Amino acid sequence: MTQAKPQGRGLARRQAMLDAARELFLEKGFECTSLTDILKRSKGSRSTLYEQFGSKAGLLRAMVEEVTSTVWQLLGDDSGPCTFCEAGLIELGRRFVYSALAPETIAVYRIIVAEGHRVPEIAEFFFNTGPRTLEHRLAERFRAALSVRENVGSPEEIAQIYLGAVLGDLHVRQVLGLVPHWSDEQIDSHVRIAVGIFLDGVGRPPSRVETISDRPDSPKEIIDLGSQLG
16 A cells, blocks of 8 residues: 655655656656666656655555546546536546547556456556446446436446446557547537437437437338339
8 A cells, every 4th residue: 555645845856756667667668667667767766656655656646646636637537417417428528538638548548458467456446446446336326317218228327338338449549559649629529429429329318319200201101202203
């Protein structure tokens, strides 16, 4: 377990070690990076490293804690009456995408994917404090709204689908380095489209649902037209 974060100069030294470790884990891999490498790049002391992190695995765990803490700050804890309306889901989606695509988050994700099999306890910690906790929190926000919608899955399943929809392939393409970064316009457009499709799939409130028979191009009319042409 990591120590409480120091203040002032101690905090700066701690952050320098985290930054150096993150860079080296990406460059050389977790296994091939030594504590000496980290101390040399960060210009820190071995006693401070042991005091703050305990070990190399402790450094990686601290990175995960830092990233997930930032995600929660960006997402916020508000759960107002508009939690499941289009505007609320778009705003929530934007916050989630920006936090998931932040350079520090992408870097830690790459490290976990590459090294998770060597440090499975850290990979599990990342999953439980990140994706799994996020799903549970969203499920609680969604629960009341979904209680009036039948046959759409559990709140947890819907939360998973929502997160997958708003993130789409933005994340995987950036993780792979295919896209250095996404513009605000690209993110906004993607989230809006994803939320629209998500709401239509889950089922909008009855007052906003247009029945097929009300549409000028309903399947029945198309079939009738087809029979006339035949």
